Amino acid sequence: MRCFISLFEPGCRGNKAGIASALATTCSDLGISLGIAIIGSVGPAVYRA
Numbered sequence: 001m002r003c004f005i006s007l008f009e010p011g012c013r014g015n016k017a018g019i020a021s022a023l024a025t026t027c028s029d030l031g032i033s034l035g036i037a038i039i040g041s042v043g044p045a046v047y048r049a
Helices: 002-006 015-048
Strands: none
Touching: none
């Protein structure tokens, strides 16, 4: 995730820095949500097998 963030933040000033931060937070939240959903789907399938 840090590699993705570093594409935006080094040259960002003012309002663009806020946009980069919001984008990084959104991507992080989306990744966490998808990870929980995948684990929640795979876990029961493995348990049943």
